[in-house]
Amino acid sequence: MNLSIVIPLLNEEESLKELHHWIAQVMQSNGFLYEILFIDDGSTDQSWDVIQQLSQEDANVKGIRFLKNFGKSQALHAGFARAKGEVVITMDADLQDNPEEIPELYRMVTEEGYELVSGWKKKRYDPVLGKNLPSKLFNFAARKTSKVKLHDFNCGLKAYKNEVIKTIEVTGEMHRYIPVLAKSAGFDKIGEKVVQHQARKYGKTKFGMERFVRGFLDLITISFLSRFGKRPMHFFGAWGAIMLFVGFCFALYLGIDKLFINPGGRLITDRPQFYIALTAMIIGSQFFVAGFLGELILRTKKSGSNYIIKEVLNAEE
Numbered sequence: 001m002n003l004s005i006v007i008p009l010l011n012e013e014e015s016l017k018e019l020h021h022w023i024a025q026v027m028q029s030n031g032f033l034y035e036i037l038f039i040d041d042g043s044t045d046q047s048w049d050v051i052q053q054l055s056q057e058d059a060n061v062k063g064i065r066f067l068k069n070f071g072k073s074q075a076l077h078a079g080f081a082r083a084k085g086e087v088v089i090t091m092d093a094d095l096q097d098n099p100e101e102i103p104e105l106y107r108m109v110t111e112e113g114y115e116l117v118s119g120w121k122k123k124r125y126d127p128v129l130g131k132n133l134p135s136k137l138f139n140f141a142a143r144k145t146s147k148v149k150l151h152d153f154n155c156g157l158k159a160y161k162n163e164v165i166k167t168i169e170v171t172g173e174m175h176r177y178i179p180v181l182a183k184s185a186g187f188d189k190i191g192e193k194v195v196q197h198q199a200r201k202y203g204k205t206k207f208g209m210e211r212f213v214r215g216f217l218d219l220i221t222i223s224f225l226s227r228f229g230k231r232p233m234h235f236f237g238a239w240g241a242i243m244l245f246v247g248f249c250f251a252l253y254l255g256i257d258k259l260f261i262n263p264g265g266r267l268i269t270d271r272p273q274f275y276i277a278l279t280a281m282i283i284g285s286q287f288f289v290a291g292f293l294g295e296l297i298l299r300t301k302k303s304g305s306n307y308i309i310k311e312v313l314n315a316e317e
Helices: 013-030 045-057 072-082 099-110 128-146 160-165 176-184 210-228 232-261 270-298
Strands: 003-009 034-040 061-066 088-092 115-119 158-161 190-194 310-311
Touching: 003 013, 003 099, 003 310, 013 034, 034 045, 034 072, 045 061, 061 072, 072 088, 072 190, 088 099, 088 160, 088 176, 099 115, 099 158, 099 190, 115 176, 115 310, 128 158, 128 176, 158 160, 160 190, 176 190, 176 210, 232 270
Parallel strands: 003 034, 003 088, 034 061, 115 190
Antiparallel strands: 061 310, 088 158, 115 158
C-alpha cells in the first residue's frame, strides 16, 4: 500500500463526503494504492453515520470511533497504530487542507529521502488576531526552543515514513510537536513544503485561544523531555547538587563565624543565613529525590492507551 491518509475529526459531518470524493479523485488519478482512516474523536453530530456510509460504499475507507472526545493527539495515535501505507499523510477534515498536495508530499518522502515533511500554510485564511498572529508567535517560540527549523509546526497536513509514526508515541496534546518527537527519536531528515490553505467552508473551528496557552506549556514539556526524558537525574541531580552546595557554603560560613570569629554574637537561628542554608539543603534534597523517582518510573513504565475505541470499520482486529 502506497498511502495511508489519517484524518482526525470532531463534528465535521458536512465536509466528510466532499473530502472523501476529493481525496479519491487525487488517489485514482495518480494510481495510488491507499486507505483513508477517519478517526471520529467523540463527535456528537452525524459524522459517524457518514463514515459508516462511506465505508460501505468504498472499501478504501476505514473508521475508528471514540466513545468520547479525547483530543487530536489520541486520535492520531489510534490512526498511526492502524496505518499500513508506506507513507502516512495526516490532514484535517474541515477542507482547509488541500488533497492536491498529497502526490508531491509522497514524492518528497519516497524520492527525496525525507522521513517527515511538514506543510507550511504561508498564506492563511484565518483571522489575523484570532489565529494568525498567535500562530506566528507560537511557531517562533517553538523553532527557538526545539531547534527544528519549521515555519508551521501546527499544520495538520504532514507526510511521514511509516517507521516514523510507528516509533513515536503521540500523547496528551503533543500533536503540535510531532516533528520534535521525531527528531528526538533519531529521525533528522525533516523537510517542509509550502501548501495551499483554504478558508473554512462548513462549521467553525474547534480550537480557541486557550490552545496557544496549552501549546506553550506543552512546548516547555517537550523541550524538557527531549533533553532529559531518558535521564531525569541529569537535570534534577545537577540542580540538587547546586542547591546543596549553596546550603553547605552558608552553613560552613555560619559555623566558622560562630566558633572562631564572633563566638559571643547572635544565635545562629537568629541569622537569615541560617534559613537560607536550611532552605537550600531541603530543596537540594528534594531535587535528588525527584531525580531518583524519575529514574525508577522510567525503568518501570509500561506503555498503555488512555482512550477507548468503540467501533472499527474495515480494519483487521
